[in-house]
Amino acid sequence: MSFKFSDENLAEIEALKKRYPSPKALTLPCLWMVEYQEGFISLDAIDEIAKHTDTPPMEVYRVATFYTMFHLEPQKKMNVQVCKTLSCKLCGSDEILEHLKEKDVNIVHVECLGSCGTAPVMQIEDINYENLTTEKVDEVLKGLK
Ligand code: FES
Structure with a gap:
């Protein structure tokens, strides 16, 4: 091609x-x-x-x-980058990760997304979603489908 x-x-x-x-x-x-x-x-x-x-x-x-944000193959599922660095970890990123595992998305663990003050954070396309809760994750994913 x-x-x-x-x-x-x-x-x-x-x-x-x-x-x-x-x-x-x-x-x-x-x-x-x-x-x-x-x-x-x-x-x-x-x-x-x-x-x-x-x-x-x-x-x-x-x-x-x-860089983790570049894809070398066509993507079949939505890529969700989840910060695994300290601030996000302390503010509940493990719970967000566990919740995302139940969804039909491709989870990518990444280092700091530069938004530590609003942890936990995930990024889809170029947009950061901050102060995450499991409910907010559901809202975001529903809005993107
Ligand atoms: S530690 Fe998660 S955005 Fe910085």
Whole structure:
């Protein structure tokens, strides 16, 4: 399966090239573009990003696999990232995790989501859901179906 950036994303890449000191700095923005355009990052997309960023494909792959928010395969279920770091742990993330295990979602344990003051936190797509309770989790999931 070949990958091509949309015309809109190609225009965005050209605009960003003027803002960044080197094309390699576009690696993360390009990965986000692919993630939003396709829903996951294929090896063909990694090759395409490598061309646009003058970066070896393996380096792009390493960046894509380092971050938990990028998906390297099509997603069959909704991904729910649940923070497992201290503040969330102390405020009840274990209960949230147990509750989510009963749902038809893909649970991803992640480190701090940068919202410790409103723990426990989960993230779906780019949105943080904070001060979670099991009831709030149900409300969020119901609203997203
Ligand atoms: S510890 Fe969970 S958001 Fe920071």
